[in-house]
Amino acid sequence: MPNSPWIADPSGTTATTFHAFDATDRRFFVRARIDTYTDHLTFRIATRIPSTGEKSAVAPDELFDAMMTHFGRQVGGYPAAIRGIWDRSDPDFATNLDRFNAALAAGDDEPTAAMKTFTGRMAARYNYTTVVFGVTDPPTGPPYSKANVYFKTPA
Amino acid sequence: MATDPRVVAELREMFVAGATPSRLIRHIAGRHDGEPWPRLVGEYFAQAFSVVTVVADGWPETQDLDDVDPSELDRELLRDMVGRSHLWRPSNEADAPAWWDGLRSVAGSEPELLDRLRPEGEPALREVWDSLPERTRSHIRRATVNAAAYHQYTAVLTRLVERLQDQVLRLEQERELAIAGT
Numbered sequence: 001m002p003n004s005p006w007i008a009d010p011s012g013t014t015a016t017t018f019h020a021f022d023a024t025d026r027r028f029f030v031r032a033r034i035d036t037y038t039d040h041l042t043f044r045i046a047t048r049i050p051s052t053g054e055k056s057a058v059a060p061d062e063l064f065d066a067m068m069t070h071f072g073r074q075v076g077g078y079p080a081a082i083r084g085i086w087d088r089s090d091p092d093f094a095t096n097l098d099r100f101n102a103a104l105a106a107g108d109d110e111p112t113a114a115m116k117t118f119t120g121r122m123a124a125r126y127n128y129t130t131v132v133f134g135v136t137d138p139p140t141g142p143p144y145s146k147a148n149v150y151f152k153t154p155a
Numbered sequence: 156m157a158t159d160p161r162v163v164a165e166l167r168e169m170f171v172a173g174a175t176p177s178r179l180i181r182h183i184a185g186r187h188d189g190e191p192w193p194r195l196v197g198e199y200f201a202q203a204f205s206v207v208t209v210v211a212d213g214w215p216e217t218q219d220l221d222d223v224d225p226s227e228l229d230r231e232l233l234r235d236m237v238g239r240s241h242l243w244r245p246s247n248e249a250d251a252p253a254w255w256d257g258l259r260s261v262a263g264s265e266p267e268l269l270d271r272l273r274p275e276g277e278p279a280l281r282e283v284w285d286s287l288p289e290r291t292r293s294h295i296r297r298a299t300v301n302a303a304a305y306h307q308y309t310a311v312l313t314r315l316v317e318r319l320q321d322q323v324l325r326l327e328q329e330r331e332l333a334i335a336g337t
Binding site for chain 2: 011017031033035036037040042044046085089090092109110111133134139148150
């Protein structure tokens, strides 16, 4: 793709995996994998480094779209669900969890709060608008240090 | 850079013997010393144990493994590795003992666990379920999911701890024998 701001890495891209990075800075990337056991998509996108404030020239939406386009072209098409594993253990990847907790603190119910995250917003573009919750930590209620969330298409 | 089938076999053997996921990652790092090994972690776990982890995807090539929080690795990933062992343990090795042998109904994934749960079928809830507000039903479902998930984490971890305790005892006995022989 001429003048593309991101480059797909052929060595990390297969029918069940996708890896692309910012053409000017490989620290910014998307890495994704389909779990063939569940047909669920798990991914990580890095377009900024919170500790330094550095940002990629590529928008996270663009990397998400590239990922979905890749998997949509595979046999079987789009995955059954998009899995969010939101965890505080790595602060560089806590954006979704922070947004989720903030929305809950503002009074949203959990499905509404989940849809306000980056993953929820992007999942909705592909009609993954049904939210199913897995385990949370703590189990008693927010604010969470971990939440597993599944975005599915309506039954 | 590619995965090595010998390392896949080593990882399986180590896990059956009681190595934790964080120990397995150290093994991957050691076997690919000088290479950008964090990029291989997800692929090794997929090939060796049919599971998905993205935990190492954001790590730099110089990642210090002493700084890694193993909490995610040692809970749901362990549960999935055990719950999917029928996929990655060849049947001709089924007679070799593994530390999780005898654990029953360990889910191979969280969605599998979710599918098993039917709080609306519980006797205490059956008659009132339809009259509950959706937000209340959602809370009950989530509480049920958490109870079931943490129960399985605990069951798997308890079994692993016992295996590791056995190994500590064996090492202590070997040490005592070595001291007695000097």
